[in-house]
Amino acid sequence: MDQPPSFQHLTIWGLITFIIMLVLGVGSIYGVIDGCKFDPFLDCILLLVASGFGVAGLIFVILSIVQQNGAYMKTGIVCFLISCVINTVMFIIHIIGGHGVSVPSILQIALDIFLCYLFYRQSNGFSSA
Numbered sequence: 001m002d003q004p005p006s007f008q009h010l011t012i013w014g015l016i017t018f019i020i021m022l023v024l025g026v027g028s029i030y031g032v033i034d035g036c037k038f039d040p041f042l043d044c045i046l047l048l049v050a051s052g053f054g055v056a057g058l059i060f061v062i063l064s065i066v067q068q069n070g071a072y073m074k075t076g077i078v079c080f081l082i083s084c085v086i087n088t089v090m091f092i093i094h095i096i097g098g099h100g101v102s103v104p105s106i107l108q109i110a111l112d113i114f115l116c117y118l119f120y121r122q123s124n125g126f127s128s129a
Helices: 012-035 041-067 070-096 103-123
Strands: none
Touching: 012 041, 012 103, 041 070, 041 103, 070 103
C-alpha cells in the first residue's frame, strides 16, 4: 500500500488504485461537461472548478507514475484536496437547499479522500533520482 502503483509490477493495491482513478476520472470529465451547461450558474461554476481540479489531480498523479516523480504526485494530492473541499461545500449547499442526499456525491467525496490519503502515503515511495 505504501508503494506507488506501477504499470510494470501491478499489485492488488495498484489495481484498486487504477480502478478508483478511472472512476474518479470519468466522473470528473462528466462533471466538467455537466458544468459547461451553466443551468444554475453557481452550481455549474463550482462543479466545473471541482471537476477541473479532479482532472488536473488525476493528470499529475498519472504523470508521477509514468515519470516516477513524487513531486507530481504531491501536486496531484493538492488538486484532489481542493476538489474534495469544493465537492463537500456543494454537498452541504444541496442538503441545506433541500435537494436531499446524493449517493454519487458521497461516493465522489469518499473516493477523493481515500485517494488523497493513499497517494500521500505512496508519494514517499518514489526513489529520488
